[in-house]
Amino acid sequence: MATWGLIVEATVGLGERKHTEAYVLAQVEGTREAALAELEIRARAYSPEHPRSPKRRRLLRSGDGFLLVIDGAWQSYATRFSVAELLEDTDRPEPSRQDTAEPPPARDTAPAPRPAPLPPAPAPPPAVQGRDEDGVPLRPSWLGRTDLP
16 A cells, blocks of 8 residues: 655745745555545645735645645745655654565574774874963974874
8 A cells, every 4th residue: 555645835934035845744545545635634724824814815726736825915825735655764664574474584694704903093192291271282282293294
């Protein structure tokens, strides 16, 4: 069974800072038609932050969702609702394997090869002789080192 994402693309901000942001409202398991029905319920109930004093509200159906246009006193704000099939989700839990009749394939029990040892760490720089009242070294730690180019 397919998983459908209910997506909202809303106009946020005011004036020159007005832009569109996308959010996943919810995920629906089942058919595309069931996801569209759930999306229509959410689109009809949606109340955006802007405009604060709406003059006119229009909900339009498009091929893959809905378009909500709200006219304010000075500007119009659009919100697009769409349905999209979920193909990949990095935060989705792995499905449980309960209906498998065969045991999982045997894995090699040979130990993994050990990585090569790291080279020894360089010697620490010589101790700082003294510091001023702000804690800054009076003599830099690199001064007098012979291992620098």
